[in-house]
Amino acid sequence: MAAVASKSDQGPAKIKVEANELAERILALCAEIPQGVNDKVLQASMPEVDPKSRALAINHLLTNGKIDLLQSERGLLYKARTSTSQVGTIKGDAEEKLVYKIIEEAQNKGTWIRDIRIKSNLVQTQLNKALKSLKSKKLIKDVKCVNSTRKIVYMLYHLEPDSSVTGGAWYSDQDFESEFVEILNQQCYRYLYQKLEKSRECTSGPLMAKNISQASSKEVLQYISELGISKIQLRPEDIEAILDTLIFDGKVEKTLALAEGEETRLYRAVESLIPVTGLMRMPCGGCPVIKECSDVGSVNPIKCSYMKEWLS
Amino acid sequence: MSVAKQKLCHLLLDEVFGSRVAKVGRHLAKWEKCFLADLYQLDQPHECLGVLINHGLVTYGRDPRPTPGVQYEISLDQVIQTIRYPRYLYLIKALHGDNAELILEEVLRRGQETLPKIMEKSLNRIELDENLAKTHKQDLEKTFQTLVKEHFLQRAPHVGTNPEVPGSTVPILDETTRFHVPESIESCSSIYWCLNVDRFHVEFRNKILVSTVTRRIDETAGKLMEFILSLSGKKLEASSRHISITEIYANINKCIDLKLRQYKDHYLKVLEEDRTRFIDRVGDEGGGTYVVNFKHIFTVLGSAVVENVVQEKFNSKALRIFRVVRDKLYVEESQIQKLVMIPARETKLMTYQLLENNFIQVQELRKSLSANVVAKSFYLFHVDLNQVARMVQEMCYMSLSNAIIRKNHELQINARLLEKQDRIDSITSNINASEEFVSEEERTQQLEEVQDMLSPAEHDLVKQIRRCGDKLHSSLAQVDETLLVLELFLKL
Numbered sequence: 001m002a003a004v005a006s007k008s009d010q011g012p013a014k015i016k017v018e019a020n021e022l023a024e025r026i027l028a029l030c031a032e033i034p035q036g037v038n039d040k041v042l043q044a045s046m047p048e049v050d051p052k053s054r055a056l057a058i059n060h061l062l063t064n065g066k067i068d069l070l071q072s073e074r075g076l077l078y079k080a081r082t083s084t085s086q087v088g089t090i091k092g093d094a095e096e097k098l099v100y101k102i103i104e105e106a107q108n109k110g111t112w113i114r115d116i117r118i119k120s121n122l123v124q125t126q127l128n129k130a131l132k133s134l135k136s137k138k139l140i141k142d143v144k145c146v147n148s149t150r151k152i153v154y155m156l157y158h159l160e161p162d163s164s165v166t167g168g169a170w171y172s173d174q175d176f177e178s179e180f181v182e183i184l185n186q187q188c189y190r191y192l193y194q195k196l197e198k199s200r201e202c203t204s205g206p207l208m209a210k211n212i213s214q215a216s217s218k219e220v221l222q223y224i225s226e227l228g229i230s231k232i233q234l235r236p237e238d239i240e241a242i243l244d245t246l247i248f249d250g251k252v253e254k255t256l257a258l259a260e261g262e263e264t265r266l267y268r269a270v271e272s273l274i275p276v277t278g279l280m281r282m283p284c285g286g287c288p289v290i291k292e293c294s295d296v297g298s299v300n301p302i303k304c305s306y307m308k309e310w311l312s
Numbered sequence: 313m314s315v316a317k318q319k320l321c322h323l324l325l326d327e328v329f330g331s332r333v334a335k336v337g338r339h340l341a342k343w344e345k346c347f348l349a350d351l352y353q354l355d356q357p358h359e360c361l362g363v364l365i366n367h368g369l370v371t372y373g374r375d376p377r378p379t380p381g382v383q384y385e386i387s388l389d390q391v392i393q394t395i396r397y398p399r400y401l402y403l404i405k406a407l408h409g410d411n412a413e414l415i416l417e418e419v420l421r422r423g424q425e426t427l428p429k430i431m432e433k434s435l436n437r438i439e440l441d442e443n444l445a446k447t448h449k450q451d452l453e454k455t456f457q458t459l460v461k462e463h464f465l466q467r468a469p470h471v472g473t474n475p476e477v478p479g480s481t482v483p484i485l486d487e488t489t490r491f492h493v494p495e496s497i498e499s500c501s502s503i504y505w506c507l508n509v510d511r512f513h514v515e516f517r518n519k520i521l522v523s524t525v526t527r528r529i530d531e532t533a534g535k536l537m538e539f540i541l542s543l544s545g546k547k548l549e550a551s552s553r554h555i556s557i558t559e560i561y562a563n564i565n566k567c568i569d570l571k572l573r574q575y576k577d578h579y580l581k582v583l584e585e586d587r588t589r590f591i592d593r594v595g596d597e598g599g600g601t602y603v604v605n606f607k608h609i610f611t612v613l614g615s616a617v618v619e620n621v622v623q624e625k626f627n628s629k630a631l632r633i634f635r636v637v638r639d640k641l642y643v644e645e646s647q648i649q650k651l652v653m654i655p656a657r658e659t660k661l662m663t664y665q666l667l668e669n670n671f672i673q674v675q676e677l678r679k680s681l682s683a684n685v686v687a688k689s690f691y692l693f694h695v696d697l698n699q700v701a702r703m704v705q706e707m708c709y710m711s712l713s714n715a716i717i718r719k720n721h722e723l724q725i726n727a728r729l730l731e732k733q734d735r736i737d738s739i740t741s742n743i744n745a746s747e748e749f750v751s752e753e754e755r756t757q758q759l760e761e762v763q764d765m766l767s768p769a770e771h772d773l774v775k776q777i778r779r780c781g782d783k784l785h786s787s788l789a790q791v792d793e794t795l796l797v798l799e800l801f802l803k804l
Contacts, residue, residue: 170653178655185653205575206529206582245653248632248639250619253587271527273588273616277797278790279704280624284711285791293710295319301714302721311718311780 022049022057023066027080030067036077092133095122099130103140103154108162110143110153170238183229184242189251191215191223192269214255214266217243243267283310316709318342321391323716328394329363336360340370340386347381366423367394368468368506393509395712395792400512404464407515411447411455414438416464416507424468424506427456427493457493463511463546466490468504510548516796517548521609525590529582532572536579537590539563544604550804552604554594560602588612607804611697614801617794618700621707622671629654630662634695637672642692663693671700701798708795712788719784726777733774736762 029045030037042054058078061067070077092100102119103111117127131154134140143161145151155161170177192215199213221239224230246252246267255266279285283306284293292299301307318341326334332355339354340346351357361384364370369391372384397420405413414434419425425433434452438444459465467490494500518541526534543559544552557580564576572579580602583590589608595601615638623631629652636651637643649659666672677690723730739762743755766774 176655178653178658181653200530205578206533207575207578210582210585241653244651245632248635248652249628250631250635270587272620273524273528273613274620274797275527276624277617277620277794278787278792279617279708279711279794280621281790282711282715282787284714285621285707286625290707290710293714301717304714304718307714307718311783312776 019053019057019060022046022053023061026054026057026078027061027066030078030080034080036070036072036079038075038077040075042078092130092137095120095126095130096133098122099127100134100139103134104156106153106155108155108159110145110155110161112151112153116154180230181242181245184224184239185245185249187224187227187229188220188239188242189246189269191220192246192252192267196269210268214268216264216266218264220267240265283307314706314709316706316713317388317392320709320713320716321386321388323713324391324394327716328397329360332356333360333363337364337369337386337391340364340384341388345383345385347383349381351384363423368423369394390509392709392795395788396512396796399516399789399792400507403512403515404459408455408458408462410445411452412459414444415452415456415459419465419505419507424504426502426504427453427500430456430505460491460493460505463491463508465505466508467492468506511546513796513800514546514548517606517800518542518544520613520797521590521604524588524613525583528586528588529579532569532575533579533583535567535569535572536560536564536576537583539567540583540591540602540604548804550605550607552606554601554603556598557600557602558598606800610797610801610804613797614701615697617797617801618671618697618704621704622666625669626662626665629658630666633659633662634666634671637666637693638695638697642675642694644690644692648693667693670703671695673699698802701801705795705798705802708791708798711791712795715784715788715791719781722777722780722784726773729770729774730777732766732770736765 025046026042029042033041043051046054058067062069066080068079070079098120099116099122102116105111106115113127113131116122116131117124120127122130131140135142138157140154141157142152142154145153170181192213195215196213199209202209202212217236217240220243221234221236224234224239243252243254243265247254250272251269252267253270255268257264257266277285283304284290287293287306289299293304294300318338321341322334322338325337335354336351336357337360339351343350348357348361351361354360361370364386365372368387370384370386372382374382400420401413401416404416411434414437415430418430418433422429431449431452435449438446456465494503518538521541522534522538525537540555540560541552543555543563560580561576564572567573580591580600584593584602589605589612591602592605593600594603619631619634622634632652632654633648636648640647640651645660645663648663649656652659654662663672667674672693672695675692675694677692679688740759743758743762
């Protein structure tokens, strides 16, 4: 430490090197204590450094956005910034930087214009100006949110929007692609049903047949990608969501199996337990006005037009 | 006691026993319990009550209150079972032959009857009807013994005095002699026999299960299920007795199905592993012990029926929503939308349609109970399967009533035409049977003349009415099938 102190007496070129070194030391200290360090701790850990050059180094770190200055009951606290923010690197005025910082914090979930206004305390016009300028510099972008049609959220330009914003693979421009889902649903079922039919020809016992009829979500995914229905690359989670809808349709069953120490989900098509139940083979089963049907009034079994159609 | 059920009962009583009995039945259903004096306003109440009591549709007992007289109570569930009489006959014919059908028919006609009378009536019928094969009395008696041994018939509860209530006359059913035929026919003259409905339902239940397994797995598995069910007992219970694997194997080894013999372990495993849990392994003693948990299986089947109704009444998307709500127990609207992958608007529409038709229910959870606070509430959707099943049951009652009403209506408006057709039919058969005609030509000429009594248009109409009748009849049987599954689900 004495050597460092002696070095400070030597020429102005050395001073800069030393200031950098000092800044790194402070940063390392801040990183060590994530709760933040105050001035006293800094002083105690590096007693040889004079307050002036320490202040210089801290200012340097603050402007570069490497650390944050926070107010607490113990006085001022220095905290290392965990995320590698780039607010320091952008050019622009203080407002733009502030807005950029707020948007950056929201990460790929994005933030709404009202939240930015509340957080930044800026006037609407100022905010709009800042946003416009940032947009033109291609630092941020606006993304339409899937939850409500008019909501627009801002996020950094290079980020991929979170699936909660875009709605995942099933949304294009905030429209739910029900036809796409429907086709995938049908194709997944077709694949599993083909397997079930193949398993019926199996001659080596029912257990074997059952195993043949099963398929993991990865196999289904592979089949679907080979079909080339989907323009986008589907993830296994996406296909599992589709398979889940088939389970809710009652056409498919899911079992969990351990394969090579890993839990895999196996799906198989099943026949429904009962054919169309007797009640529904008669017009009364599906009758929309059965609640009104009685002996009196115009809705009755004798005048019933559904019945007439069915019997003729 | 719902209106739909009462209506159906009235119609059924009218069909089986006639309008007088139906009126008494309706009166009893309306007031739940009646004194005989309450029925005096009706036509021949004594005889009607007698008929109903004989068929086990009305029970009676002395009111504990100090009022004079005996109170009568009708059992609507039993009345609805009269719709299954044709199925009972068909089943017994398939299992034990024509003689058994004859005996059962006599029992059904009387409600309860002594053995000598049954024999006498059956033999009379055999003599009179040319189509029936001639049989000896011994054979008939043997069939009767088998029916009792198989618990299809039982001793009717005889009226006696209940020692607990002095001075009362109540039906007493002796458990030990319930399925026992005395050796000497002479002592039989005072013993009345009646139907054991539960035993028939056991057969129907087994049939449903076998067809379900066949549909779900394959025919061989269905056969195995049949073997297991044949070991499961003759009573309608929530769960079968414990069945050891050796018993099942012994049965399998008797059969000729090679596939079943080869893969018997595999098939047992598949039955056990199926989501419906056709059999449950309960222990390892003796190589494994199984039970058939009917309660669970019929819960699954009952919900399958309800699902089927949802799918047919609405569409498959509604079914998806229904199943999501059922699987997740309590679920919010937004969660449903995420899981079903149907456009939000459509999901909302279907969800509320299901709610409107009482297939799903909504539960409100309030953060605060006070009314003046703008309290946040959660609305959770859920399915009460019991309630929905009961609702579907009501739908069945209504459909059955409607089918009967429509059938009666069709017959009534075309009564004259049908009478004419009947007359023609009887004349035709007379001509065919008579030997007066000299030549075949003359006979055919006569036949043609008779046929011309109806115009071609009328012929077509008769055909159409017959077709309508058949269709309504078969749908009665089909709806009854649905009703049976739901009944078993709610009862077990």
